Amino acid sequence: MPVAPRLTRRITSNAPCAALCAGVGLLLAGCASTTSSPTPTAVSARPSNIPVTKLVGRWGVASYREEKDRQRTEAQARSHCRQPYVIAKGPTDGVMMHVADDPKPYELTLKGGSDGKTYLGFEAPPGDPQDREIVSFNDNLMVMRWVSPDVNTRYGTFVYVRCK
Amino acid sequence: MTKSYVGALQRVAGRLGFAICALVLMAVAPSPGWAQGARAVETMSVGDEPGRISTEEVAITEGPFARQLVLFRSNEAPGTLVVHTSERFLYVVMGNNRALRYGIGVGREGFQWSGLVRISRKAEWPDWTPPPEMISRQPYLPRFMAGGPGNPMGARAMYLGGTIYRIHGTNQPETIGHAVSSGCFRLANGDVIDLYTRVPVGTKVVIRHAASV
Numbered sequence: 001m002p003v004a005p006r007l008t009r010r011i012t013s014n015a016p017c018a019a020l021c022a023g024v025g026l027l028l029a030g031c032a033s034t035t036s037s038p039t040p041t042a043v044s045a046r047p048s049n050i051p052v053t054k055l056v057g058r059w060g061v062a063s064y065r066e067e068k069d070r071q072r073t074e075a076q077a078r079s080h081c082r083q084p085y086v087i088a089k090g091p092t093d094g095v096m097m098h099v100a101d102d103p104k105p106y107e108l109t110l111k112g113g114s115d116g117k118t119y120l121g122f123e124a125p126p127g128d129p130q131d132r133e134i135v136s137f138n139d140n141l142m143v144m145r146w147v148s149p150d151v152n153t154r155y156g157t158f159v160y161v162r163c164k
Numbered sequence: 165m166t167k168s169y170v171g172a173l174q175r176v177a178g179r180l181g182f183a184i185c186a187l188v189l190m191a192v193a194p195s196p197g198w199a200q201g202a203r204a205v206e207t208m209s210v211g212d213e214p215g216r217i218s219t220e221e222v223a224i225t226e227g228p229f230a231r232q233l234v235l236f237r238s239n240e241a242p243g244t245l246v247v248h249t250s251e252r253f254l255y256v257v258m259g260n261n262r263a264l265r266y267g268i269g270v271g272r273e274g275f276q277w278s279g280l281v282r283i284s285r286k287a288e289w290p291d292w293t294p295p296p297e298m299i300s301r302q303p304y305l306p307r308f309m310a311g312g313p314g315n316p317m318g319a320r321a322m323y324l325g326g327t328i329y330r331i332h333g334t335n336q337p338e339t340i341g342h343a344v345s346s347g348c349f350r351l352a353n354g355d356v357i358d359l360y361t362r363v364p365v366g367t368k369v370v371i372r373h374a375a376s377v
Contacts, residue, residue: 062308069310076291080307083296098304105303154217154314158306 045126046112050137055095058084058163063156073159081163099130100151120144214294214305217313218335223354229267229341231355236263245369247349249276252341254349256362266359269350272343278373281325283365290321319353320360324369332356
């Protein structure tokens with residue numbers, strides 16, 4: 001998987017185009033209407049308090065929208081370890097995961113924001129619309145929500161339970 | 165419907181593998197000999213759009229599939245639901261040769277069925293479990309999605325006896341009037357909410373595959 005650690009990658013839900021862009025290592029900067037124009041990475045990211053390697057592994061994943069559903073969503077996530085979401089170490093210092101509405105995996109990294117929050121996403125400034133915010137994290141359970149309000153409304157808050 | 169046909173449907177559905185209702189309702193055991201319908205694995209169309217929003221307010225307001233009071237001759241008791249899959253209509257029998265009619269989406273060819281069942285359970289904003297095939301295509305999806313406006317099951321669900329089928333809402337209201345599912349009956353969210361308030365558990369549901377006079 002090509003990686004451009006010094007570039008910001010902005011993709012849209014146009015999966016084929018996004019995949020193409022990823023596949024050629026962002027050389028196609030003018031990928032039509034998807035505004036995938038590389039720009040220098042902002043330097044506002046702080047080191048994350050969470051080692052990115054802690055994300056690597058097999059996780060049961062479920063989502064909820066209302067807090068009342070969180071507990072049973074955790075149980076559902078745990079039960080779906082039979083169909084786990086696998087997070088692998090990326091080629092550089094990130095992990096291979098998906099962003100919303102795109103079936104291609106990308107190398108994402110953890111970023112500390114100036115707001116004290118931790119984000120997971122491309123090497124864009126923390127809090128980028130394609131990022132996830134790490135709501136809570138421990139070795140066996142992590143909760144993330146999409147920064148984009150639209151995506152968060154559509155897919156809800158994700159619960160990851162580490163599979164034994 | 166013969167057992168061999170049912171078996172064929174099951175095999176077809178198994179190959180297609182879009183087994184949403186089956187996955188969601190794994191705990192629901194079919195009740196052989198009650199409903200006459202195919203025990204095919206319930207599926208949703210490939211074009212499902214999990215994550216797409218359709219609110220409680222979305223209802224069909226124009227055209228034949230809009231909710232409306234109609235003349236309806238039937239020997240069924242008031243309160244009975246009658247589903248005409250060929251017409252894409254669901255009727256709530258009102259008595260005096262009248263019924264409240266809703267436009268519905270029905271099972272696509274090969275996934276339509278007929279039978280007599282009762283509403284066994286009701287749920288608001290039912291949960292949804294994407295089938296494995298959908299996860300393969302859209303690996304960013306959660307393996308379980310608690311009920312909500314982005315959920316393909318929509319705002320309400322009424323479970324049909326011990327079958328794997330249900331009457332439910334949808335986040336794709338444009339599919340009302342079409343044969344798109346694999347056996348479930350879908351209504352626009354605003355309409356399924358209206359129906360939900362009229363239909364208690366135990367309600368008799370007659371599913372007719374061909375339009376009757």
